Amino acid sequence: xxxxxxxxxxxxxxxxxxxxxxxxxxxxxxxxxxxxxxxxxxxxxxxxxxxxxxxxxxxxxxxxxxxxxxxxxxxxxxxxxxxxxxxxxxxxxxxxxxxxxxxxxxxxxxxxxxxxxxxxxxxxxxxxxxxxxxxxxxxxxxxxxxxxxxxxxxxxxxxxxxxxxxxxxxxxxxxxxxxxxxxxxxxxxxxxxxxxxxxxxxxxxxxxxxxxxxxxxxxx
Amino acid sequence: xxxxxxxxxxxxxxxxxxxxxxxxxxxxxxxxxxxxxxxxxxxxxxxxxxxxxxxxxxxxxxxxxxxxxxxxxxxxxxxxxxxxxxxxxxxxxxxxxxxxxxxxxxxxxxxxxxxxxxxxxxxxxxxxxxxxxxxxxxxxxxxxxxxxxxxxxxxxxxxxxxxxxxxxxxxxxxxxxxxxxxxxxxxxxxxxxxxxxxxxxxxxxxxxxxxxxxxxxxxxxxxxxxxxxxxxxxxxxxxxxxxxxxxxxxxxxxxxxxxxxxxxxxxxxxxxxxxxxxxxxxxxxx
Numbered sequence: 010x011x012x013x014x015x016x017x018x019x020x021x022x023x024x025x026x027x028x029x030x031x032x033x034x035x036x037x038x039x040x041x042x043x044x045x046x047x048x049x050x051x052x053x054x055x056x057x058x059x060x061x062x063x064x065x066x067x068x069x070x071x072x073x074x075x076x077x078x079x080x081x082x083x084x085x086x087x088x089x090x091x092x093x094x095x096x097x098x099x100x101x102x103x104x105x106x107x108x109x110x111x112x113x114x115x116x117x118x119x120x121x122x123x124x125x126x127x128x129x130x131x132x133x134x135x136x137x138x139x140x141x142x143x144x145x146x147x148x149x150x151x152x153x154x155x156x157x158x159x160x161x162x163x164x165x166x167x168x169x170x171x172x173x174x175x176x177x178x179x180x181x182x183x184x185x186x187x188x189x190x191x192x193x194x195x196x197x198x199x200x201x202x203x204x205x206x207x208x209x210x211x212x213x214x215x216x217x218x219x220x221x222x223x224x225x226x227x228x229x
Numbered sequence: 230x231x232x233x234x235x236x237x238x239x240x241x242x243x244x245x246x247x248x249x250x251x252x253x254x255x256x257x258x259x260x261x262x263x264x265x266x267x268x269x270x271x272x273x274x275x276x277x278x279x280x281x282x283x284x285x286x287x288x289x290x291x292x293x294x295x296x297x298x299x300x301x302x303x304x305x306x307x308x309x310x311x312x313x314x315x316x317x318x319x320x321x322x323x324x325x326x327x328x329x330x331x332x333x334x335x336x337x338x339x340x341x342x343x344x345x346x347x348x349x350x351x352x353x354x355x356x357x358x359x360x361x362x363x364x365x366x367x368x369x370x371x372x373x374x375x376x377x378x379x380x381x382x383x384x385x386x387x388x389x390x391x392x393x394x395x396x397x398x399x400x401x402x403x404x405x406x407x408x409x410x411x412x413x414x415x416x417x418x419x420x421x422x423x424x425x426x427x428x429x430x431x432x433x434x435x436x437x438x439x440x441x442x443x444x445x446x447x448x449x450x451x452x453x454x455x456x457x458x459x460x461x462x463x464x465x466x467x468x469x470x471x472x473x474x475x476x477x478x479x480x481x482x483x484x485x486x487x488x489x490x491x492x493x494x495x496x497x498x499x500x501x502x503x504x505x506x507x508x509x510x511x512x513x514x515x
Contacts, residue, residue: 172319
């Protein structure tokens with residue numbers, strides 16, 4: 010969990026303010042979860058507030074991924090709705106020993122609800138997808154520059170690893186990957202996970218940079 | 230619990246493509262919600278799937294399934310955009326072989342100095358294993374085994390048809406040899422290209438260019454002129470959709486000296502295997 014996200018979770022709890030507002034202290038991830046809901050969920054996750062915050066962020070990431078992989082059109086909203094339902098039930102007295110497992114059950118019901126909603130909005134969803142792809146084209150130049158900068162900013166060891174792992178036609182070059190794993194003295198799967206972590210960090214940095222530059226342009 | 234077998238990785242891929250039955254989907258989901266390592270595995274699987282998509286390495290069926298998901302996911306579209314530009318950028322970069330030793334040197338490794346007895350035992354065990362492997366490799370009648378290259382020399386891009394490219398390796402290291410074969414060579418073995426393989430070669434890479442229609446996947450078979458199979462591989466995918474070349478790689482010890490014929494085939498419109506191109510070449514070992 011990044012320091013920024015940890016700070017945001019703590020700041021929201023300390024201020025005791027509801028979340029349904031924009032503001033510098035809110036991340037886009039948590040804008041729809043109320044303060045009270047967040048408190049209940051964090052308590053159910055861990056007694057230690059810092060650890061609870063980390064587990065909350067990871068659980069939210071899993072829920073967003075679940076809804077996305079299952080084809081929900083608004084995975085983030087569905088994740089927030091799941092958390093709200095779980096928090097409300099905990100507030101009503103339900104004892105939850107395993108919050109992630111509890112959230113999965115709720116998420117599946119939220120997913121069915123989302124499917125029904127998407128059936129009704131199918132034509133509107135098509136228009137939104139077309140707009141999103143146009144926006145993607147505008148971002149290409151910014152993304153390319155961001156990739157360059159973020160690659161340069163990586164520690165040399167990490168940069169060399171992902172270039173060696175993903176270069177040269179990627180996954181079809183399995184022999185190079187095996188050789189790389191042998192040279193590092195780690196199993197191939199460990200190399201795979203290490204490379205994926207570095208790549209995920211790179212993607213996040215690029216996304217943040219594009220988002221920041223887009224925000225700057227909007228202000229201008 | 231880390232999912233590391235090929236079968237499990239395939240299962241995650243099928244999950245991401247929406248190809249699993251409902252009960253199997255549930256099992257995958259229960260696993261990654263319960264176990265953070267499982268979630269990391271599936272995130273890694275998604276990155277690899279995205280990479281394969283932008284490189285045109287998915288089968289037609291998987292590509293269609295992936296694009297169905299793409300239509301409904303802004304997050305995945307963003308990942309694809311990143312993957313496309315990332316692949317384009319790094320594919321064009323030369324990665325010097327001598328950077329790889331730097332990664333190894335910086336990998337943290339510390340001897341357990343607080344247990345001298347354990348350290349001694351580990352060293353002795355290691356020496357016994359090394360001696361055993363050495364005996365096994367040199368026992369009478371053992372065939373030369375291909376070993377993993379300690380330091381792969383990246384060959385220069387092949388300049389001409391049938392001409393091998395290689396860089397002289399430093400002593401004691403292995404080397405990958407790359408060739409390019411073009412179609413249109415006759416079955417007359419007198420006109421065949423010659424692949425000269427040095428004793429230090431540990432891997433052979435061949436790029437097969439061809440003409441005519443493009444197919445999603447290919448099968449390559451290397452045979453002696455008498456028809457004995459030497460090597461084969463299916464599910465070969467061109468590097469880019471519509472590209473008229475595929476690459477193959479195998480241990481250098483695979484090819485016997487002498488004349489060989491490589492046949493490239495694919496499943497044609499009538500759902501039957503059709504020959505795409507033949508390549509005749511001669512292997513000479515120095």
